[in-house]
Amino acid sequence: MDNTFDFNSVGKRMPYTVPDGFFDTIEENVMQEVAAKKEKANPGKNRKKVVTIAIRSLLATAAAVALFFVVRAVIPKADTTPVDDFASVELAFNNLSNDDQDFLLALYEEDEYIEELQQDQEL
Amino acid sequence: MAVTDNDIIQAMREDAERGCRLLMANYKEPLYWHIRRLVVNHDDAQDATQEAFIRIFRSFNQHSEENSLRAWLFRIATNEALRLLGRQKKATMLSLEDSTAELLSLKADEYYDDGDALAARLQQAILHLPAKQQLAFNLRYYDELSYDEIATVTGATAANVKANYHHAKEKIIKYMNEND
Known part of the structure; x- marks a missing residue:
């Protein structure tokens, strides 16, 4: 076989190019897509968080109302009859x-x- | 200091986002160029590269630390490139036995440098190879993977990969001499 072609004459050169800044932007594109797919894959995670916060708020409100009635029942009513x-x-x-x-x-x-x-x- | 594959694995375990960024910093260019050499067109290569990285991040826990991370990443990138070629019907019935040369045109792409005729001819010669030889040649010549790593990427044995690489080299030399 005629063995005249030398790979060293080309090395790793390729005829392909990329747009300016391509490798800077592809990383951000991928990170954004990964984040979006993660969010899409776990929609329940955020909903769960919201439900947890809502339940906690509800419980705190209920506790405050209960405390109000307990204090009212325990502490005797002050005499508020108007006097001359x-x-x-x-x-x-x-x-x-x-x-x-x-x-x-x-x-x-x-x-x-x-x-x-x-x-x-x-x- | 150069980042090793072990650094990437460690980072992925400790902080997924930092790990992803470290992995991308190290592999975005090698994987993109590997895919580009297979699919030729820049836009296709960009799509396949993005899909490959998303697949990598989503299935990173499936990578066994006993195996080469580099080989695992190149296997996913290769599969993504072949999937894209198959999906676009550019390569009808594409398999590792087929050549993609007739299906792909180097000059059809906007991001092509026609000033380097020798480099263009070498790519044309590589694209004339059957896919198994093409992969063996590209991964060895451009990415400097070991025969064992290439075997992991292609699912062949290291001996087969070695044979494919040498066949590929001979065919390329023949092509280059005939088309001089």
Whole structure:
């Protein structure tokens, strides 16, 4: 056989070319496709996550509502009946001795804050 | 420092995304060119390369660490290239016994450099080979795989691969001399 062709004259050269930046983009294309196929293959995974979060939120809300009713049942209700504040103060004042009444009157007469309040009311 | 196949396997085990990127950095070019030499057309080679990598990542846990990672990757790439050729009916009844030379035209592709006539003729000579010889030649000559690794890729014995490689070389030399 005529053995004139020498492989070294070509080496590993090929007549093929690729677009500019081809090898930079093919990696990203593959990674995106792999991620997309992974997501498509496991759609239940995310749904499961959402359901878990929803159940946890529901349980937390239920626990808060239950706690509210328990606290309401355990702690006695505060007396919220309206009272006539002025009448009760007057009654208490009348029960004081004359000396105490004089002392209080003298004290409040000198109080600048009460004085300002009275001036405002007069205006 | 050069990344080894063991580094890639380790990375795939520890962090799949990092492993994928490491594998792609090392093998995207060799696998693309291997596929390109088989399917010739750039767009086809791009599709087959992407499909091959997706298949590789999805079935990586099926790779046995006792076997060569490189051979396993080239086998998947080869299968993807042959699948694409078969799917497109470019090679009707394509098998490893067939040659693809008559079915593929080098110049039909946009990404073809017609300035290197000798390199173009060598590719034409390779495409005239039966597929088994074509694979044996390409994987040995361009990718420098061992005969054992090529045997893993093609499913033949190492002795058969060696015989196919030498037959291929003889046929290429004959073709190149006749078409000088």
